[in-house]
Amino acid sequence: MSVLLEVKGLTMDFGGLRAVDSVGLEVRQGEIVALIGPNGAGKTTFFNCVTGIYTPTGGDVLVHPPGKKTRRINGLKPNVITTTGMARTFQNIRLFPNMTVLENVMIGRHCRTTTNIIGAVLRGKRTRAQERETIEKSYRLLEKVGLAELAGEFANNLPYGAQRRLEIARAMATDPFLLLLDEPAAGMNPQETHELDALIVRIRNEGNMSILLIEHDMKLVMNISDRIYVMEYGKEIAKGTPQEIRNNPKVIEAYLGEEVHA
Amino acid sequence: MDWAYFVELLCSGLVRGSIYALIALGYTMVYGIIQLINFAHGEIYMIGAFVALIVSGALTIYGFSGVSILVLAALIAAVYAAAYGITLERIAYRPLRGAPRLSPLISAIGASLFLQNYVLLAQTPDFLPFPALIPDFEFMEPIAHIVGSPELVILVVTTLTMIGLTVLIKHTKIGKAMRATQQDMIMARLTGVNVDRVISVTFVIGSVLAAIGGVLVGSYIGQINFYIGFMVGVKAFTAAVLGGIGNIPGAVIGALVLGLTEAFAAGYVSSAYEDVFAFGLLVLILIVRPAGILGKAVKQKV
Amino acid sequence: MQSFKKSVFVALWFMFLTFPLLVVRVNTLKGEVEWRWMNMLWVGIVFFILSYVWRAALERKGQKKANNLDEDGEEILGFRQRLFQDPVIYRKVIAAVLIAAVIFPFVFSSYQINIMVLALIFVVLGLGLNITVGLAGLLDLGYVAFFGIGAYSYALLNTLYGWNFWFCLPIGGLVGALFGVLLGFPILRLRGDYLAIVTLGFGSIAKIVFENWDGLFKGASGIANIERPGFFGLEMSLEQSTIYTYFLMVLMVIFTVFVVNRLKDSRIGRAWMALREDEIACVAMGIDMARTKLSAYAFGAFWAGLAGVIFSARNTYINPNSFTFMESAIVLSIVVLGGMGSIIGVIIAALALILMPEYLRAFADYRMLAFGGIMVLMMIFRPQGLISDVRRKYDLSALQKKKEAKT
Ligand SMILES: Nc1ncnc2c1ncn2[C@@H]1O[C@H](COP(=O)(O)OP(=O)(O)OP(=O)(O)O)[C@@H](O)[C@H]1O
Ligand SMILES: [Mg+2]
Numbered sequence: 001m002s003v004l005l006e007v008k009g010l011t012m013d014f015g016g017l018r019a020v021d022s023v024g025l026e027v028r029q030g031e032i033v034a035l036i037g038p039n040g041a042g043k044t045t046f047f048n049c050v051t052g053i054y055t056p057t058g059g060d061v062l063v064h065p066p067g068k069k070t071r072r073i074n075g076l077k078p079n080v081i082t083t084t085g086m087a088r089t090f091q092n093i094r095l096f097p098n099m100t101v102l103e104n105v106m107i108g109r110h111c112r113t114t115t116n117i118i119g120a121v122l123r124g125k126r127t128r129a130q131e132r133e134t135i136e137k138s139y140r141l142l143e144k145v146g147l148a149e150l151a152g153e154f155a156n157n158l159p160y161g162a163q164r165r166l167e168i169a170r171a172m173a174t175d176p177f178l179l180l181l182d183e184p185a186a187g188m189n190p191q192e193t194h195e196l197d198a199l200i201v202r203i204r205n206e207g208n209m210s211i212l213l214i215e216h217d218m219k220l221v222m223n224i225s226d227r228i229y230v231m232e233y234g235k236e237i238a239k240g241t242p243q244e245i246r247n248n249p250k251v252i253e254a255y256l257g258e259e260v261h262a
Numbered sequence: 263m264d265w266a267y268f269v270e271l272l273c274s275g276l277v278r279g280s281i282y283a284l285i286a287l288g289y290t291m292v293y294g295i296i297q298l299i300n301f302a303h304g305e306i307y308m309i310g311a312f313v314a315l316i317v318s319g320a321l322t323i324y325g326f327s328g329v330s331i332l333v334l335a336a337l338i339a340a341v342y343a344a345a346y347g348i349t350l351e352r353i354a355y356r357p358l359r360g361a362p363r364l365s366p367l368i369s370a371i372g373a374s375l376f377l378q379n380y381v382l383l384a385q386t387p388d389f390l391p392f393p394a395l396i397p398d399f400e401f402m403e404p405i406a407h408i409v410g411s412p413e414l415v416i417l418v419v420t421t422l423t424m425i426g427l428t429v430l431i432k433h434t435k436i437g438k439a440m441r442a443t444q445q446d447m448i449m450a451r452l453t454g455v456n457v458d459r460v461i462s463v464t465f466v467i468g469s470v471l472a473a474i475g476g477v478l479v480g481s482y483i484g485q486i487n488f489y490i491g492f493m494v495g496v497k498a499f500t501a502a503v504l505g506g507i508g509n510i511p512g513a514v515i516g517a518l519v520l521g522l523t524e525a526f527a528a529g530y531v532s533s534a535y536e537d538v539f540a541f542g543l544l545v546l547i548l549i550v551r552p553a554g555i556l557g558k559a560v561k562q563k564v
Numbered sequence: 565m566q567s568f569k570k571s572v573f574v575a576l577w578f579m580f581l582t583f584p585l586l587v588v589r590v591n592t593l594k595g596e597v598e599w600r601w602m603n604m605l606w607v608g609i610v611f612f613i614l615s616y617v618w619r620a621a622l623e624r625k626g627q628k629k630a631n632n633l634d635e636d637g638e639e640i641l642g643f644r645q646r647l648f649q650d651p652v653i654y655r656k657v658i659a660a661v662l663i664a665a666v667i668f669p670f671v672f673s674s675y676q677i678n679i680m681v682l683a684l685i686f687v688v689l690g691l692g693l694n695i696t697v698g699l700a701g702l703l704d705l706g707y708v709a710f711f712g713i714g715a716y717s718y719a720l721l722n723t724l725y726g727w728n729f730w731f732c733l734p735i736g737g738l739v740g741a742l743f744g745v746l747l748g749f750p751i752l753r754l755r756g757d758y759l760a761i762v763t764l765g766f767g768s769i770a771k772i773v774f775e776n777w778d779g780l781f782k783g784a785s786g787i788a789n790i791e792r793p794g795f796f797g798l799e800m801s802l803e804q805s806t807i808y809t810y811f812l813m814v815l816m817v818i819f820t821v822f823v824v825n826r827l828k829d830s831r832i833g834r835a836w837m838a839l840r841e842d843e844i845a846c847v848a849m850g851i852d853m854a855r856t857k858l859s860a861y862a863f864g865a866f867w868a869g870l871a872g873v874i875f876s877a878r879n880t881y882i883n884p885n886s887f888t889f890m891e892s893a894i895v896l897s898i899v900v901l902g903g904m905g906s907i908i909g910v911i912i913a914a915l916a917l918i919l920m921p922e923y924l925r926a927f928a929d930y931r932m933l934a935f936g937g938i939m940v941l942m943m944i945f946r947p948q949g950l951i952s953d954v955r956r957k958y959d960l961s962a963l964q965k966k967k968e969a970k971t
Pocket of ligand 1: 045
């Protein structure tokens with residue numbers, strides 16, 4: 001299996017605080033990889049560095065898009081990174097609240113479409129075809145995450161769990177090969193979490209996407225992950241299969257024995 | 263090089279800068295606490311000047327004289343500026359806490375237009391002569407051609423006010439509460455700070471400083487109208503941004519830099535283009551240091 | 565009783581607050597003090613009543629928020645949707661408006677047509693600024709600078725080189741757009757609030773340059789003898805020319821609406837809106853922020869440039885006083901009142917705000933006071949504007965059917 005994302009020695013400082021301390025991580029094609037750790041461990045910061053929201057202080061972030069040249073993406077703008085094929089969701093939901101559910105997903109298509117101002121005004125054949133395709137693809141994604149009925153609602157009127165799924169659909173609309181999900185199950189009830197669990201696996205199996213996810217819900221993590229990385233205080237303290245992680249004393253200590261055995 | 267001229271420009275720059283500083287502090291303190299550009303702050307300064315003008319005019323007509331007028335006019339102006347400041351916050355800003363950021367900003371612009379035109383309609387659209395409330399000191403006579411008494415008073419009063427403000431913020435209880443609120447409003451509230459009161463006090467302090475500025479400028483320049491607050495407000499805000507918004511020493515430094523830039527541009531280039539230099543400087547600094555001279559660049563948490 | 569006490573307190577507070585400015589007037593020349601006690605009485609009465617209204621309004625707003633579904637909004641939306649989305653009614657309304665617009669110049673005097681042209685110019689300005697502020701969420705307090713740039717472009721090209729109106733119209737727009745990009749560059753990286761001050765500065769600088777560059781812009785006295793819009797060299801009387809300009813302006817408005825409407829529901833328009841809603845999410849979804857911001861500035865400025873050209877052709881004379889912060893503020897209140905992002909709202913607001921003071925002379929003095937008050941009240945009680953932007957509903961029935969067929 002080929003490696004898609006390769007992070008080496010990633011470090012991020014905020015003033016005096018080292019939020020991420022030389023962390024290495026790999027995601028291979030077709031994998032679901034989880035990044036776990038206690039609150040404040042630096043997981044979200046890690047995502048922010050990989051997706052270009054922050055420029056890392058040190059280390060290398062390399063992407064190997066399938067069929068294309070390897071690229072070092074440290075310090076590139078987030079939109080450029082998304083265009084190379086990595087899309088994310090946010091821990092604190094960041095939808096476009098006053099746009100409809102469908103439009104939210106359509107935004108994700110922006111980097112895969114080309115209509116410019118003049119094209120939009122003339123609305124020629126190509127523009128219309130592209131627009132139709134955008135709508136259709138977006139709608140299919142909504143179906144996939146189970147939000148098709150709500151396509152015309154404003155995003156901020158959705159319940160919490162639906163907003164999380166909408167974020168996933170929006171990220172998928174950018175045609176990524178790697179999807180980065182930041183606590184997708186946060187705030188969901190057990191039923192919703194269970195459905196999410198199935199959804200993520202389905203996305204991986206059908207969508208030809210690999211997944212890197214941050215999650216506190218150990219049941220979900222243990223269920224679906226192929227491999228798990230564990231962070232604490234910015235450092236990587238363990239990595240391995242769910243089975244290995246479950247029995248790793250360092251991890252148990254970090255979590256004070258809670259949850260891991262769920 | 264003509265040194266006398268240079269010194270004259272230097273003084274006039276410092277005077278301007280101190281006035282900007284008095285007003286910029288109001289902008290910066292309010293911004294520090296509620297992240298709002300209080301566009302109507304310049305209008306508070308204008309209202310302060312107007313109240314002082316009316317009080318001093320009435321007192322003169324009723325036979326008062328000398329320093330008693332200056333003191334009374336300044337006091338009443340300060341009281342009224344504070345009252346307007348509090349009312350402004352209550353009506354135009356408080357209902358908008360938590361609204362999208364553009365909303366309070368537009369509300370502030372609306373409030374500014376409203377107050378300008380309120381004074382225009384209630385008083386007059388014309389310039390009014392402002393009495394020279396600041397007396398000419400005898401001991402200043404020898405250097406009066408370079409630094410006049412009003413200039414001296416402005417510099418001294420501004421310096422004293424800054425010292426007072428620093429003491430207030432560093433060493434009093436309310437000052438501590440203000441700093442706490444500035445750092446983290448939610449946390450401050452949780453630890454028992456009455457945030458509404460802190461915000462009101464911030465507006466009061468800012469307004470009083472602006473009123474002091476209004477009285478000083480009025481008697482220095484000698485005339486005022488309803489529109490004087492606008493440009494001075496914009497400049498003072500520019501100064502606050504230059505220094506790093508939310509940063510109190512930054513506001514003073516920004517104001518002095520701006521005042522000096524304008525004075526020298528007016529003196530050596532052309533007074534018509536001084537505003538061009540002021541805004542040019544702003545753009546330049548924002549490009550080089552987006553957070554301002556003393557501001558710290560903070561990464562937004564995502 | 566509680567609320568009565570509160571209202572009395574509010575009334576007293578405002579009587580105190582307005583006392584020096586509304587009651588006392590000092591005439592230093594004559595040495596007289598004028599006491600206008602009646603004003604104090606009025607303030608007391610008015611604010612006593614207003615405080616009741618204010619509290620009731622705030623309460624209602626609070627309730628709506630708590631219920632999280634604004635019934636009133638729904639109701640109006642239902643009505644509006646019928647109005648704007650039911651094609652039959654919608655077409656009838658448009659037809660009626662068009663007929664009224666065609667008849668208008670033959671019923672009213674030249675003077676009134678002229679005012680209408682001005683109002684229509686502000687419609688275009690409002691629609692243009694609506695792109696920058698309403699759609700893309702970028703505050704621009706110096707918008708009038710682009711208007712001035714367009715106006716001066718035509719004035720100069722016409723008086724110096726004799727270029728005609730039609731040739732200069734697109735040039736004015738493009739020059740406006742160019743300056744939009746020029747302004748956009750330095751402020752790309754700035755935080756939202758800083759935009760306010762930098763754009764305001766840009767507006768002031770433009771006016772200062774117009775005022776002081778005597779060699780080019782003729783300073784404060786301005787440029788005169790600018791050609792009116794021509795029609796293939798046809799000779800026209802002043803009145804004919806006015807009517808002609810009017811129709812030209814009507815076409816211009818239609819053109820603007822057409823273009824803005826198409827853009828709004830396009831890839832670009834959606835990107836602008838996403839930028840307004842959440843910058844970080846926007847870039848994370850692959851949208852190039854710099855490009856999107858610049859295009860929003862440039863495109864907004866483009867309309868101001870066009871409007872400027874028409875403005876100088878209509879006036880035949882321009883000077884820097886038409887391009888002050890006041891004009892920017894008026895256009896901004898048009899956008900705010902009309903509803904950010906809403907085309908119809910902006911048109912109605914522009915007509916109302918420009919025509920009202922012209923026809924209600926008594927109101928004219930209070931115009932800016934009212935604009936200021938409206939901006940504050942709108943933000944508090946109806947931030948979406950009179951007519952909130954109706955998001956396009958895409959017809960998904962075809963897609964839904966396809967799915968059913970599959971399953
Ligand atoms: N923009 C920032 N500026 C300063 N410090 C930051 C910033 N972003 C994150 N931090 C700090 O970095 C550390 C790691 O934060 P991060 O959000 O990455 O944790 P996390 O592992 O995602 O935690 P959680 O499970 O609570 O989401 C924390 O101490 C946090 O306060
Ligand atoms: Mg996190």
